[in-house]
Amino acid sequence: MTRILTALMLALMIPIGLAMPAAAQLQVRVDEGNFQPTPLAIPDFEVRGANAEMAEDIADVVRADLESTGLFDIQNPASFIQKDLSIDVQPRFPDWRIIQTEGLVVGAYEELPDGKIAVSFRLWDVYGGEVMRINGQPGRRLTTTPDNWRRIAHKIADSIYNRLTGEDPYFDTRIVYIAETGPKTERVKRLAIMDADGANQQYLTAGTNTVLTPRFSPSAQEITYMSYEGGRPRVYLFNIETGRQELLGNFPGMTFAPRFSRDGESVLMTQAQGGNSEIYLMNLQTRQSRRLTDHPAIDTSPSMSPDGRAIVFTSDRGGSPQLYIMNTDGSPRTCPSGGRDVACRITFNKGQYSTPVWSPRGDLVAFTKQLGGRFYIGVIGTDGKGERLLTESYLDEGPDWSPNGRVIVYFRESRPGAGPQLWSVDLSGRNERRMMTQTDASDPAWSPLLQ
Amino acid sequence: MNTTFKLAAAAAVVLSISACASQPEPVEQVEEQAPVEVAEPAPAPAPVEAAPAAPVGPLAGSLEDFRVNVGERVYFDLNGYRLDVDDQEILKRQAAWLSSYPGVRIIVAGNCDERGTREYNLALGERRASIVKDYLVSLGVDPSRVDTISYGKERPIAAGSDEQAWALNRNGFTQIVSGANS
Numbered sequence: 001m002t003r004i005l006t007a008l009m010l011a012l013m014i015p016i017g018l019a020m021p022a023a024a025q026l027q028v029r030v031d032e033g034n035f036q037p038t039p040l041a042i043p044d045f046e047v048r049g050a051n052a053e054m055a056e057d058i059a060d061v062v063r064a065d066l067e068s069t070g071l072f073d074i075q076n077p078a079s080f081i082q083k084d085l086s087i088d089v090q091p092r093f094p095d096w097r098i099i100q101t102e103g104l105v106v107g108a109y110e111e112l113p114d115g116k117i118a119v120s121f122r123l124w125d126v127y128g129g130e131v132m133r134i135n136g137q138p139g140r141r142l143t144t145t146p147d148n149w150r151r152i153a154h155k156i157a158d159s160i161y162n163r164l165t166g167e168d169p170y171f172d173t174r175i176v177y178i179a180e181t182g183p184k185t186e187r188v189k190r191l192a193i194m195d196a197d198g199a200n201q202q203y204l205t206a207g208t209n210t211v212l213t214p215r216f217s218p219s220a221q222e223i224t225y226m227s228y229e230g231g232r233p234r235v236y237l238f239n240i241e242t243g244r245q246e247l248l249g250n251f252p253g254m255t256f257a258p259r260f261s262r263d264g265e266s267v268l269m270t271q272a273q274g275g276n277s278e279i280y281l282m283n284l285q286t287r288q289s290r291r292l293t294d295h296p297a298i299d300t301s302p303s304m305s306p307d308g309r310a311i312v313f314t315s316d317r318g319g320s321p322q323l324y325i326m327n328t329d330g331s332p333r334t335c336p337s338g339g340r341d342v343a344c345r346i347t348f349n350k351g352q353y354s355t356p357v358w359s360p361r362g363d364l365v366a367f368t369k370q371l372g373g374r375f376y377i378g379v380i381g382t383d384g385k386g387e388r389l390l391t392e393s394y395l396d397e398g399p400d401w402s403p404n405g406r407v408i409v410y411f412r413e414s415r416p417g418a419g420p421q422l423w424s425v426d427l428s429g430r431n432e433r434r435m436m437t438q439t440d441a442s443d444p445a446w447s448p449l450l451q
Numbered sequence: 452m453n454t455t456f457k458l459a460a461a462a463a464v465v466l467s468i469s470a471c472a473s474q475p476e477p478v479e480q481v482e483e484q485a486p487v488e489v490a491e492p493a494p495a496p497a498p499v500e501a502a503p504a505a506p507v508g509p510l511a512g513s514l515e516d517f518r519v520n521v522g523e524r525v526y527f528d529l530n531g532y533r534l535d536v537d538d539q540e541i542l543k544r545q546a547a548w549l550s551s552y553p554g555v556r557i558i559v560a561g562n563c564d565e566r567g568t569r570e571y572n573l574a575l576g577e578r579r580a581s582i583v584k585d586y587l588v589s590l591g592v593d594p595s596r597v598d599t600i601s602y603g604k605e606r607p608i609a610a611g612s613d614e615q616a617w618a619l620n621r622n623g624f625t626q627i628v629s630g631a632n633s
Contacts, residue, residue: 184610210605212569226573233573233601254577254601257570270574272601275532275581277574298574314571320530321571354568368568397568416612443569 026102026125026132028071028164030406031428037073038164040066041101043085044077045119049111054146058109058119058153064197065157065171069407070431071164075101087120087139096126103132105160118143119152123160134163150199151450158449168404171196174447175409176214176223177422179203180440191225193240196402196446198436204238213257214238215400216447219264223445224248226256235269237284249282249289261304262360268292268302268311279313281328292330293343303358303365304328305382312356312365312382315343321354323347323367325382336384346384351376355398358382359405364427366399366408377410377425390429394418400445409435411442512552512632517625521548525583527621530567532578534586538623542583545625546590554630558598559583562624564617565604576601583623598628 028038042063047055066072081095087108096104107121122139123132131138140159142152151172158169179192191204191211205211205227214225221240226233229245235255237246249255253273260267265284270277279302282289293299297317304311310333312325326343327333335344347353351371358365359379369376369389375396378389395413402409406427411420419440425432435444509515517523522545525538534542549555561580563572580599588594609616 185607187605189605212573212605231600254573256573270570272574272577273581275578275585277577298571298578300574301568301570314568316571321568354571370566370568373566395565 025128026164027166030071030165030167030426035428035430037071038103039075039099039101040072040103040105040160040164041075041080041096041099042066042105042107043080045107045109045121046085046087047109049109049117051111051117051146054117054149055109058149058156059107061150061153061197062105062107062157062160065154066160068197068433069161070426070433071161072103075099087122091124091126093124093126093129096124101126103160103164105156107156112143115146116143117146117149117152119156121156121159123163132163134159150195154195154197167406169449170402170404170407170446172450173403174216174450175422175435175444176204176216176447177411177437177441177444178212178214179437180420180442181207191223191238192437192439192441194437201438204240204243213398213443215259215445217260217264218262218403218448224258224260224267224269226258235267237267249280249287251280255280257300257302259303259357261308262306263308268304270300270302272300279311292326292328295343299324301355303356305358306360306362310382312346312358314354314356317343318345321352323353323356323365323380344384346380346382347387348384349387357399357401359401360403361405364405366401368397368399368410377408379408379427388429390425390427391423391432395420396423398443402446403448409444409446411444510632512555514627514631514633517545517548517627517631521545523625524622526618527579527623529564529617529621530575531621532575532582534582539586542586543590546587546592549587549592549596552630552632556596556598556628556630558600558626558628559587560606560624560626561599561601562606562608562620562622563602563604564620565607565612566617567604569603572603573601576603579621579623583625587625 045055045059063074067074079099082092085106087106104124104126105121110118112118118141120141125132134140142155144152154172157171162169173196174193175196176193179190180187182188188207189210190207191214194201209227209229211225211227214223223238227236233254233256235248235258237248251271255269255271257270258267267282269280271280276296277298277300278291279293279299280289280291295317297315299313299315301314302311310325310327314321315324323346324343325346332340332342333344335341351369353367353369355368356365364379366379369378374392376389377391377396377399380387393412394415396410399408399410407424409424412423413420420442422435422437422441422444509519522541525541559580561576563576580601584597584599607620609619
């Protein structure tokens with residue numbers, strides 16, 4: 001685990017040569033209705049050292065990251081005409097226009113005298129015939145220790161993605177989830193973590209106690225989750241760096257459905273006792289908690305808005321599970337239905353709605369919907385308008401957002417009896433794809449961008 | 452099955468009476484209700500010797516006795532948490548059995564089928580467990596003897612993914628924690 005922390009020394013943005021006008025035209029639209037992936041060429045990197053394999057691996061990860069967005073059509077190297085690319089020389093644009101590539105990434109891999117590695121790259125706008133500046137510079141050079149090579153690759157992919165789409169990056173992140181093994185009636189559930197591309201899978205708990213619903217802190221290397229440790233279902237804080245687990249609060253009954261506030265300073269959770277579930281907000285500094293809901297129905301699965309002013313949650317106060325929004329301070333709101341109330345229902349279409357998660361951008365709520373024996377992942381405006389279903393299967397459940405709010409991760413049981421697996425889908429509903437895990441997997445949650 | 456249950460209960464009363472000889476009054480009651488002779492086939496005054504000799508059924512007051520002769524689960528409708536007449540019958544038997552074995556402590560687990568989302572099911576399971584507990588308490592069971600827990604959809608007893616399995620998996624499970632005979 002400490003490997004992850006190994007001093008990550010990224011010397012960022014050392015400008016390399018070239019001063020060119022920055023008026024590149026190449027831009028990838030993520031929300032375009034009539035969608036065409038943008039052709040992008042990422043030839044193997046120039047190798048200035050002994051380990052050509054690592055240079056290849058880094059380029060492979062960059063390609064895989066960008067390909068996984070569904071926004072890019074990564075070109076087949078067999079079609080490349082120019083073979084003598086160098087990072088120091090402008091590419092022969094006509095050679096790349098012939099194969100209809102719009103973007104070209106030229107990289108160089110070096111091994112440094114101190115044992116570290118460095119990767120430099122430039123992004124070229126093939127039709128514009130110029131380099132695309134990244135943070136004002138005509139290229140980037142990243143340095144790290146060899147064991148950290150994947151993170152260099154993710155950072156390069158993040159740079160390219162950000163430059164071409166204008167969206168915040170999300171490749172240099174991790175996913176925490178529940179690894180499941182054993183028969184259905186004796187399931188073993190362990191806390192697990194992996195890079196967002198599925199690499200570096202690790203198990204954080206032994207499986208002695210059933211653990212559920214891990215969620216990442218937006219600001220620290222911490223997870224909050226629910227564990228049956230000691231035979232009581234309760235919410236814990238887990239430090240990824242130290243492996244230390246700590247009980248959150250001393251509530252009677254059970255606590256579950258934890259989720260960090262967007263500033264990472266508090267945890268929302270549900271406490272249930274005597275058949276009634278209510279939502280609490282606990283400050284992690286003072287450990288003081290405050291009850292937010294007050295209703296005899298089930299109130300659970302709270303998620304806070306980015307500005308901290310409101311929460312969205314699941315309640316069956318109307319007779320079936322539906323989504324509601326209330327102000328964190330309990331003051332009345334003007335509801336989509338017109339009236340003023342402490343909690344406003346936002347889902348009115350047919351079906352049951354649960355597991356709401358407020359998007360990092362603040363305008364949408366992702367949810368699980370059940371209707372007619374099928375499960376859906378969808379999004380809806382916080383005003384209850386614009387519901388869109390993104391996925392459907394026998395069981396699709398538990399969405400969480402990528403830190404840039406573009407991609408949703410969830411778990412799926414594709415047919416009755418099939419084990420759960422992790423999937424992701426673009427906010428547009430395009431690009432549904434499986435995330436590979438070593439075991440069955442459920443309850444995924446996305447980390448913030450790594451520091 | 453009911454007869455076995457009454458005999459076992461009677462036997463237990465006899466046992467508990469002989470254990471505390473300081474109170475004279477109840478002795479007469481016991482003889483009225485349950486003649487010692489009737490209880491003979493069951494392990495009455497000397498259960499240790501009697502039980503292995505005549506293994507007709509589960510040992511009175513044992514986990515097996517509770518499971519076979521009382522019933523440890525009640526079953527709920529889809530998304531439901533109400534107790535129907537059958538459920539109430541089972542819980543009445545549980546309450547009677549528990550009053551016969553006052554040293555027994557139980558935990559009631561609320562379970563749900565897999566056709567709901569995880570967190571809502573945890574809440575629903577807690578509600579189911581509490582409904583069962585409340586009913587037992589209303590029948591005279593001391594609340595301090597009854598713990599509750601929710602497993603949501605985490606502890607199915609039927610592995611299938613069909614209506615039949617789901618119906619079995621929507622249950623309130625009364626599990627004996629301690630104090631049973633063995």
